[in-house]
Amino acid sequence: MIAAFFDSIPAMILLTGILVGASGALLGSFLVLRGNAMLTDAISHSIVFGIIIVWLLTRQLSGPVQLIGAAATGVLTVVLTEALARSRLVKMDAAIGLVFPALFAMGVILISLYARDVHIHVDTVLLGEIGFVWLNTVTIWGQPVPVAVATLTAVLVINLGFVLGLWKELKLASFDPGLAAALGFAPAVLHYALLTLTSMTAVAAFDAVGAILFIAFVIVPPATAYLLTRRLWLMLVLSVALSIAACVAGYVLARVWDVSIAGMMASMTGLWFATALLFAPDRGLVAQALQRRAQALDHDCRALVAHLFTHQGTPEMAEENTQRALVDHLGWSRPRARAAILRAHDRALVERQGGLLSLRDKGVAEAELIFGTKGTNRG
Amino acid sequence: MLADLMASQIVRTVLVGAAMLGAISGMLGAFAVLRRQSLLGDALAHAALPGVCLGFLVAGARDLGSILAGAFLTGALAALAMMLITRTTRLKTDAALGIVLSVFFAVGVVLLTHVQATGGAASAGLASFLFGQAAAILASDLWIMGGIGLVALGLVLALWKEFKLVSFDADFARAQGFPVTVLEAMLTIMVALAIVVGLQLVGVVLMVALLIAPAAAARQWTNRLGMMVALSALIGAGSGAAGALISATTRGLATGPVVVLVATAAVLVSLALAPGRGLVWQALSARRARARISDGRILAAMQELAEAHDDPRYPAEQGMLGAALGKAPAPGQFDALERRGLIRAVTHAPEPTPHWQLTEAGQRAARSEEDDKT
Numbered sequence: 001m002i003a004a005f006f007d008s009i010p011a012m013i014l015l016t017g018i019l020v021g022a023s024g025a026l027l028g029s030f031l032v033l034r035g036n037a038m039l040t041d042a043i044s045h046s047i048v049f050g051i052i053i054v055w056l057l058t059r060q061l062s063g064p065v066q067l068i069g070a071a072a073t074g075v076l077t078v079v080l081t082e083a084l085a086r087s088r089l090v091k092m093d094a095a096i097g098l099v100f101p102a103l104f105a106m107g108v109i110l111i112s113l114y115a116r117d118v119h120i121h122v123d124t125v126l127l128g129e130i131g132f133v134w135l136n137t138v139t140i141w142g143q144p145v146p147v148a149v150a151t152l153t154a155v156l157v158i159n160l161g162f163v164l165g166l167w168k169e170l171k172l173a174s175f176d177p178g179l180a181a182a183l184g185f186a187p188a189v190l191h192y193a194l195l196t197l198t199s200m201t202a203v204a205a206f207d208a209v210g211a212i213l214f215i216a217f218v219i220v221p222p223a224t225a226y227l228l229t230r231r232l233w234l235m236l237v238l239s240v241a242l243s244i245a246a247c248v249a250g251y252v253l254a255r256v257w258d259v260s261i262a263g264m265m266a267s268m269t270g271l272w273f274a275t276a277l278l279f280a281p282d283r284g285l286v287a288q289a290l291q292r293r294a295q296a297l298d299h300d301c302r303a304l305v306a307h308l309f310t311h312q313g314t315p316e317m318a319e320e321n322t323q324r325a326l327v328d329h330l331g332w333s334r335p336r337a338r339a340a341i342l343r344a345h346d347r348a349l350v351e352r353q354g355g356l357l358s359l360r361d362k363g364v365a366e367a368e369l370i371f372g373t374k375g376t377n378r379g
Numbered sequence: 380m381l382a383d384l385m386a387s388q389i390v391r392t393v394l395v396g397a398a399m400l401g402a403i404s405g406m407l408g409a410f411a412v413l414r415r416q417s418l419l420g421d422a423l424a425h426a427a428l429p430g431v432c433l434g435f436l437v438a439g440a441r442d443l444g445s446i447l448a449g450a451f452l453t454g455a456l457a458a459l460a461m462m463l464i465t466r467t468t469r470l471k472t473d474a475a476l477g478i479v480l481s482v483f484f485a486v487g488v489v490l491l492t493h494v495q496a497t498g499g500a501a502s503a504g505l506a507s508f509l510f511g512q513a514a515a516i517l518a519s520d521l522w523i524m525g526g527i528g529l530v531a532l533g534l535v536l537a538l539w540k541e542f543k544l545v546s547f548d549a550d551f552a553r554a555q556g557f558p559v560t561v562l563e564a565m566l567t568i569m570v571a572l573a574i575v576v577g578l579q580l581v582g583v584v585l586m587v588a589l590l591i592a593p594a595a596a597a598r599q600w601t602n603r604l605g606m607m608v609a610l611s612a613l614i615g616a617g618s619g620a621a622g623a624l625i626s627a628t629t630r631g632l633a634t635g636p637v638v639v640l641v642a643t644a645a646v647l648v649s650l651a652l653a654p655g656r657g658l659v660w661q662a663l664s665a666r667r668a669r670a671r672i673s674d675g676r677i678l679a680a681m682q683e684l685a686e687a688h689d690d691p692r693y694p695a696e697q698g699m700l701g702a703a704l705g706k707a708p709a710p711g712q713f714d715a716l717e718r719r720g721l722i723r724a725v726t727h728a729p730e731p732t733p734h735w736q737l738t739e740a741g742q743r744a745a746r747s748e749e750d751d752k753t
Contacts, residue, residue, distance in 0.1 A: 032470070037477040038418055045584075087658070089650055090595045093417040098595055101588035102643040105636035108510065108585075112631045126509055126584065127488055212425065212584070213488065216481035223474050254489075258496050263488030270482030277468065285467055 003143060012134045012146050014251050017265050019152035020205040021217050021243025023159045027198050028218035029236050030163075032226060033174040037219045038093075039195060042081060042100040043074035044202045044214045048125050049107035050074065051206065056114060062136070062147050067155075067203050074199025075192065077103060104211075128210030130262040136207075148208050155204045159197055163236070166190065171232055209262040216266035217243060220273050227276045227283060242272050300340035302370060303330070305349055308359050309367035321357045390627045393513040393580075396521055397619030397638055400580050401589065403528045404573040405615025406535060408590035409597065409608045410566050413546040418473075419461065419567065421587035422480040424574045426457030428487025428583050431508045432494050441505070443520055447575045454571035457483050458564075484583075511582035513623065513634035524576050531569055535608070542566065543604050580619075581635035592642035593618065599653035618642035673708065674716060675748040680704050681722070681737050682745035691742060694727045694734035716741070 005011055031037050050073025054066050077099055084095040111125070137144040163170065173180040173187040180187045198218070205214050225238035250265030257264075278285050304326065311320035319325060326337035341357065344350045349363035359367065411420055427450035434449025435441065457479045464475040494505055507515060535542065544552040545562045553559045570590065577586045593615035597607045622638030651658050680703045685693040701707030713735060716722045721741035727734045737745060 032474045035471045035473050037471075038473040041418075041421065041477060041480065087650075089599060089656060089658075091412075091415050091417075093415050094412050094591050094595050097417040097421060097587050097591040098643065098646055101585050101592075101639050105585055105588070105639040105643075108636045109632060109640070112633055113629075212481065212484050215477055216485050219474060219477035220482060223470055223478055226470060226474075227468055257489075257493065259489045260492040263485050263492060266481060266485030267489050270478070270485060273478060273482065277464065283468065285463075288467065 006143055006145055009134050010251070012149060013130055013261060014247060016130055016133045016146065016148050016152065016208045017247035017251065017262070018244050019149065019156055020201075020209055020214070021221065021247050021265075021269075022240045023152060023156040023201050024205065024214065024217040025221045025239040025243045026156075026159045026163050026236060027194060027201060029222040029225070029232075029239055030170055030174050030194055031198065032219060032222045033232075034177075034191075034194075036191075036195075037223075038096055039078055039081075040198060040202075040215050040218045042077050042096050043195065043199050044211045044218075045100040046077040046103035046107070047071070047074050047199060047202050047206065048211055049103040049110070050076075051203065052107050052110045052115060056110070062151060062207070067151065067200055070203040070206075071196060071199035073103065074202060075196050078192070078195050125206075126210045126212055127260060128206070128208050128213060128262045130208040130265075133208055148204070151204045152208075155197075155201050159201065162193070162197055166193075170194075174232075209266070213262050213266040216269050220266075220269035221246065224269070224273045224276045227273075227280045243269060246272060297339060297343050300332070300336065301344045301347070301349070302366070304340045304344050304357075305359065305363050305367050306370050308350060308357055309364065309371070312359060318356065322355050323357070324355075387627075388518075389514055390623070392516055392518050392521065393627070393634060394620055394623045396516050396524060396580055397513070397623035397634065398616040399521070399524050399528055399619070400573075400577050401593065401615030401617065401619030401638070401642075402612040403524075403531055403576055403615075404586075404589040405593035405597070405611040405613070406608055407531060407566075407569050407573045408592075408594040408615070409604075409611040410542060410546050411570055411590055412594040412598065413604075413607075414549075414563075414566070416567075416570075417591045418476050418587070419458070420570050420574065420590040422461065422476045422483075423454040423457055423567075423571050424577075424583045424586035425480045425487075426483035427451075427454050427571075427574055427578060428484055428508065429453045429490050430487075431578065431583075432487060432490035432505065435494055435505055436490070443523065443579070446508075447523070447578065450578055451571055451575045453483065453487075454574060455568060458567045458571065487583075507582070508578050509582050509584055510633055511578065511580045511585075511635035513580050513626065516579055520579065527572055527576050531572055534565070534569065538562070538565070546604070581638060585635050585639050588639040588642060589615065589618075592639070592646050596642070596646045596649040599649040599656050614645050615642070618645055674712060675744070676704060677708055677712065677716065678721060678737065678741055678745040679748045681735065682742065682748075685737060685742075692736050694725045694736045696727070696730065697733045697735065700735070 028037075028040070031040055047070045050070030051061075051066065053073070054069035055061055058065055060066050081092075081095045081099045084090055084099065085092040090098065108125070133146045133148040136147045138147050138150055139145070140150060169180070169185050169190055172183070173185060173190050177187045202211070202214050205217070209217065221239040221243040222235065224242055225235040228238060229235050246268035247265050250268040251261055253268070254261040254264035276284065279287075281287055307326070307330065308321050311317050314320075320329070323337050323341060326332045326340070327334055332340070341350065341352075344363070345352070347362070348360055349366060350357050351360050408420070411417055430449035430451065430453030431446050432449070433453065434446035437449065438445035460479050461475050464470055464478065465472055470478075491505060541552070541557055541562050544555075544557060545559055545566070549559050549563070552562070573590060574586050577589055581589055593611045594607070596614050597611035600610060601607050618641040619638055622641040623634055625641070626632040626634040626637040649657070654660055677700065680700055681695050684695050684700075684703065685691050697713065698707070713722065713733075717724060721738060721744055722735045723738055725734050725736045
């Protein structure tokens with residue numbers, strides 16, 4: 001059973017994607033909340049430099065040395081970027097954009113000069129080879145397991161331990177860094193711990209999804225979850241679930257269309273995000289548009305009531321308190337006037353007698369509320 | 380060596396192309412850096428990848444015109460998506476950048492693999508848009524690049540005042556009735572243009588460096604926008620040309636990364652040496668600041684002597700002050716303090732040696748020095 005699972009190529013590919021997604025989303029949630037999402041971009045690019053340096057020194061493409069060595073470059077990027085921004089010679093955004101392309105360019109040059117024959121190919125660096133993760137295995141308890149799966153499982157356990165163990169601290173430092181500092185939680189230490197783990201995860205995920213698609217796995221599911229909930233724990237659970245769903249759907253579609261598996265998985269996270277952006281309850285674009293329409297209708301309704309109240313019992317009443325007056329005097333379009341009248345009618349504010357509109361008791365009460373006058377109307 | 384290189388038609392084409400690209404992206408990057416939108420360039424560059432593939436799919440061949448048009452289109456789409464996300468959700472700019480960058484790139488990867496699986500031999504070169512492939516540039520491509528460059532230059536010159544205002548004080552520009560949103564959109568579109576120009580040479584991944592590095596370097600040398608834009612274009616052109624030449628010397632040395640490294644070196648030099656701002660300059664002025672502190676110590680020592688003698692105008696002998704401070708101050712320092720009106724030279728007959736007395740201002744300065752210490 002277990003052997004069949006680990007020997008199944010699709011299972012291993014899917015498992016790899018899910019492990020990348022889960023370990024990325026756990027950290028990504030905090031990065032998104034803290035406004036550090038683009039540091040992921042910087043880290044995931046510059047670990048290429050670290051990976052090739054460690055390879056040149058040790059000739060190892062994976063394993064703990066590679067994991068720690070290349071992750072150090074990711075942290076180095078953050079340190080350099082922040083030092084540059086602190087010098088106040090360049091702004092933070094420019095500092096990010098100066099440091100990581102430089103390290104990445106150096107990595108690419110080193111690869112093309114010294115590592116052309118090994119499997120680090122510059123295209124792989126960017127796109128990953130999740131379809132081939134099963135080729136490179138390590139034997140654990142007599143069972144060959146893909147190296148990527150073993151490494152990513154270890155990373156996921158570490159990330160999960162970090163998030164669960166420092167839950168309170170992470171939560172506080174993400175939402176109120178000032179208070180966290182004042183209470184002695186050392187948000188700076190937490191910040192670097194988070195980014196160190198992000199670097200390590202990026203290195204572990206590198207073979208499978210490459211340097212750039214990794215960003216999608218870290219940022220997009222948490223950002224999607226952020227649109228759907230305000231609870232931190234739910235955001236984490238949702239983002240992990242969303243990335244698992246993206247992996248499964250992406251794998252299936254990639255098989256059907258014969259395209260990049262990792263690319264399709266990352267694209268699916270984008271699809272989830274677009275869906276949430278449009279249809280999220282309360283905060284989605286559609287919900288926002290509906291709310292705006294309801295508010296506009298409510299407002300028209302109040303304007304109608306006020307209008308009727310002003311003219312009720314006056315000589316102009318016959319002319320003013322009609323649908324026509326709304327169009328001619330208030331400049332409303334005919335459908336807008338109709339919609340407002342219908343709404344007011346539904347809410348039992350007005351009644352129609354022939355062509356004439358008049359306020360019912362509830363409408364009078366509402367008008368008095370609007371004008372702030374209690375008692376009889378002018379008339 | 381150089382003459383040999385220049386004799387090659389390909390090298391000359393690449394050289395001119397890289398220099399032109401550097402000039403264009405340097406010029407437009409200056410505005411992006413000032414508006415703190417450096418990383419928008421990164422997102423737009425990555426977002427060009429699906430456009431490259433779509434251009435290829437539509438044209439059915441590696442036709443540069445349609446590929447660049449596609450890249451421009453998806454770049455603009457990415458900019459729109461950015462705006463939509465930041466304006467309608469509570470996600471911060473960095474998250475929006477990351478989402479747009481990675482998702483567009485992922486779609487690009489999917490399209491790329493689709494094209495490669497179905498497009499036959501002609502699609503093989505498409506992956507070169509990831510890192511750029513300088514050698515694939517044709518002399519005719521230079522005309523396209525030059526044309527785009529001229530359009531960008533014309534726009535910058537025509538809308539100079541507006542762009543300047545938007546870059547430094549968008550709120551004020553809005554209050555003055557300038558169409559700020561339109562102008563910002565134009566600047567963004569021009570960044571997308573620069574990216575399109577750079578696709579062939581540098582590729583989508585490293586293009587951001589060519590937008591940021593020349594501008595960040597130029598910023599160190601001047602506080603004037605005109606000077607900065609010109610200098611940025613110049614540094615960009617220089618980096619492009621130098622990078623192209625260096626990469627031509629070694630086989631397998633891709634032009635894009637080398638150009639990026641040259642531009643980064645220009646930033647490092649500027650950060651270190653720029654007058655007034657640079658790190659060397661900062662170190663020098665820090666040293667001067669330390670010297671000024673020892674001015675403060677002289678005043679404090681004189682104040683102590685004055686208090687010990689119960690005479691605020693106590694004339695302190697210069698050599699004695701040196702002994703009190705543990706080290707004799709430079710003779711010029713007393714003159715400098717006198718020029719600042721903090722001490723005055725007095726004679727204390729019958730001694731012929733110079734004596735110094737605190738002025739009112741000097742006493743105040745000495746007291747504030749004391750306060751600082753406690």
